[in-house]
Amino acid sequence: MKDGSGEDQNVAPSVYSHVSRPGSHRYKNAKKGLPFNVMLVGESGLGRTTFLNTLCERMVVAKAEKTNTEQAHIAEPMQFKHHTVEMEEDGMKIILNIIDTPGFGDGIDNENCFMQIQEYLETQFDEVLAEENRIKRNTKFKDSRVHALVYFITPTGHSLREIDIEMMRRLGSRVNIIPVIGRSDSLTPRELVLFKQRIMNDIAQYEIPVFSFPNGEDEEDEETVEENAELRAMMPFAVVGCEEVVNEDGRPVRVRNYPWGMVQVDNDEHSDFDRLRYVLLNSHIGDLRDRTQNEIYELYRTEKLSGATASGAMDDMGGLQQAMPVA
């Protein structure tokens, strides 16, 4: 895998740079940078690592060649791997904390994975809750609540699989879930349209809580409302990730070379990657952070304090149990 896509001058400029939403950059200290915590979840082989590297525009994680043949059949338990990258988007400094989850869904029995992720998400909430209640608070407290969870769907062309539905249903109330189709270059344009439709039908049918670009309560800006509607129509985002950069007419582009043609990651007709990147790091970074703080965390806090949930206890249907009240 060629690297060298790390230099800033090799990065194709995003076409959405001129559309920046007014007031979306609400942050206290411009110099320190806005912390943004994103978790990536998906089975291996769906392009999670490549997505990470392409998102950060540098080789954050080298594709580990599993050199050990003897290890291959052993299902490695899911791990949480943290990577921090400083990014600059439209003049705004972002401290991007990515939590990768290698091992998710790779075993024969994957029921445990959901529990682990749920525990992780709730632990971050618990830490904030504890911090809020301290008499003497830590000004340097690092908020590691996850603001967005990017979930990779296998490009089967059919509908959601059981693991997809379970995963998103159980965790949708604990984090903003952004479903994406990984390796979407395996589908033709027509197949992709049908696949997206079927997924959205499943999401409606099973009442799966995903982040659906809601308009703010007092949102009056027509452009914003339109933009959100547009993004909703694009869901789930079809991504193709790639680290290889070639020079096309002097412009650097990220491509995947096939015998029958070349997929350009930055080309909107080939993949939704650019748009998704802009959503995550630019247009909706504020929304995702706010919703995590004001809605998701608040809900958890209420539940926790009124004793409505025992920690980590979610029933099979994905609903919240009414457990014993805290003494």
Added chain:
Amino acid sequence: MSASPNDTQDYVGFDTITQQMERKFLKRGFNFNVILVGESGMGKSTLINSIFASHLIDTQGRRAAQEVIRKTTEISPVTQTLEENGVRVKLTIVDTPGYSDQCNNEGCWIPVIKYIKDQHAAYLERELKPLRDRVIVDTRIHACLYFLNPGSRGLRPLDVEVLKRLTEVTNVIPIIAKSDSMTIEERTAFKRRIKEELAFHRIVVFPYPSDEDTEEDRVLNASIRELIPFAVVGSEEVIEVNGKLVRGRRHGWGVINIFDETHSDFVHLRNFMLRTHLSDLVEVTAQRHYEQFRTSQLRQIKELRAQQAAAAATGGAPPMPSQAPPQAPMASGVMHQPMTQA
């Protein structure tokens, strides 16, 4: 028979047996049974329909939101008769919807292994009947196409578990069906890794080496083994490419022609399965997998009878069998010697 150039007085003419057999074969036709094992959405039905150039099976993947998610692996065989130049084949394609589709896939292979073994058992039963059919109906699985996930770095834990079991009961051909999302470098690396892992786990896939192989066979088999797993692209759609009509897939960035050898191994797979190794697949099933099954079953029956005889001699009740043998009335004491294994 027309006059042959060999028609001197020393020409005996037994070489015409091949033509005689061909005529018999044409009259009878033959059975070919294939089982498809892989997650839904791996391209199983599209591929088998492409290989036989007919719409044999529908995809069993979940398409509508109202469709329920299968909780277990189902076995769904579909039989059709195809004809080509006077040769008839009774083709049975066995799909396995639900395989590996759950969060917990423990044991998802059990219905598949059971089905394969049941076909061996059914054949054995027919064979052991005192009055058996002139031609025994053959429902035994001759080929198992095992679908690997493109993009994985190698075999998954489930693949290892299942391949070990499958290769013990049938001929397994590993396949990457939706290989149009892998670049050539990725494919090459993946194939190399799969071969290493198969060797490490001592998983033996078809074709097997045999003492009967000629030099030509060895060369052909070696080239097949190089290709494994076959990286194929299937399509039932006919599209126009440069004025020609081909089976392919039209992406936004190019068109895939499934018959193009630089695009996919489809032609190699089809030729391997149908043009060079078809009779091998049928024969090896009978001579290797069925024989193994038969031997172990008949041994068990023999042991059971011995136990029963011993129990009768001592006047006690016969012990319970550990594993149920086929319900075949025994042929009158004559046990066929199993053929030596290939």
